[in-house]
Amino acid sequence: MNKGDPRLELVNRFFSGTGTTYDFMVNFATFGIDRRWKRRIVDLLPLNPSRVLDLACGTGILTLAIARRYPDCQVVGVELRDEYLEIAREKVRRLGIRNVEWVLSRAENYQSSEPFDCVCSSYLAKYADLKRLTRNTTDMLNDGGLLLMHDFTYPPKAYLASIWRFYFKTLQLAGSRLFPAWREIFSGLPRFIEQTRWVSELQEALRENGFRDIRTEHLTAHGSAIITARK
Numbered sequence: 270m271n272k273g274d275p276r277l278e279l280v281n282r283f284f285s286g287t288g289t290t291y292d293f294m295v296n297f298a299t300f301g302i303d304r305r306w307k308r309r310i311v312d313l314l315p316l317n318p319s320r321v322l323d324l325a326c327g328t329g330i331l332t333l334a335i336a337r338r339y340p341d342c343q344v345v346g347v348e349l350r351d352e353y354l355e356i357a358r359e360k361v362r363r364l365g366i367r368n369v370e371w372v373l374s375r376a377e378n379y380q381s382s383e384p385f386d387c388v389c390s391s392y393l394a395k396y397a398d399l400k401r402l403t404r405n406t407t408d409m410l411n412d413g414g415l416l417l418m419h420d421f422t423y424p425p426k427a428y429l430a431s432i433w434r435f436y437f438k439t440l441q442l443a444g445s446r447l448f449p450a451w452r453e454i455f456s457g458l459p460r461f462i463e464q465t466r467w468v469s470e471l472q473e474a475l476r477e478n479g480f481r482d483i484r485t486e487h488l489t490a491h492g493s494a495i496i497t498a499r500k
């Protein structure tokens with residue numbers, strides 16, 4: 270890890286010790302909605318891609334969904350934390366999946382000499398240096414290739430925001446007691462999501478790097494969003 274970088278320190282503080290319960294928690298805490306969001310991401314990929322890059326792949330939930338939908342596609346999962354990547358590696362061994370490669374790296378630093386048809390991510394945007402990431406991604410995409418980023422958003426309407434706050438309050442009170450390893454993330458994530466400007470920052474970075482067809486799709490009562498753009 271790059272010591273001294275506040276983004277990485279936050280990621281380390283949030284995710285330390287959560288790897289083994291991550292797959293359960295992402296479903297439990299979103300009432301299964303994460304599955305729907307992941308399906309939407311896979312549906313938005315270009316048809317029959319040859320190479321797809323999944324940045325901040327975590328335990329490989331999205332990476333494996335792509336690899337299974339497109340068995341002839343080479344899928345590369347990049348992740349910062351070996352704790353998470355080890356779980357992803359074990360899944361691939363157990364399931365006998367052959368079209369996935371895992372790389373331990375910060376997303377912003379990853380480089381590949383072979384280009385991709387699509388670079389995607391789920392729950393990375395709010396932690397990332399989006400200017401650097403977008404520049405780096407541009408170099409790795411084929412012309413016409415798709416960049417897709419998905420992450421949480423803060424609902425803009427007052428009544429949705431109050432439901433959202435009630436939901437996180439419940440997670441903080443009950444969830445932290447039941448799952449102590451998740452205390453840091455339950456208490457820090459709501460304010461972080463409220464303050465992040467990842468949607469406007471990514472839109473700007475995409476414009477600066479000459480992307481076209483920049484689209485923003487809001488999901489499930491503005492609880493998250495997907496931005497897509499073509500190189």
Ligand SMILES: C[S@@+](CC[C@H](N)C(=O)[O-])C[C@H]1O[C@@H](n2cnc3c(N)ncnc32)[C@H](O)[C@@H]1O
Binds near residue numbers: 328330375392396
């Ligand atoms: C909430 S998990 C999401 C994992 C996976 N994408 C999913 O949707 O299930 C966020 C992941 O992002 C990783 N992460 C955060 N910032 C990163 C960065 N700059 N580069 C690579 N991975 C990063 C964390 O280590 C963590 O595994």
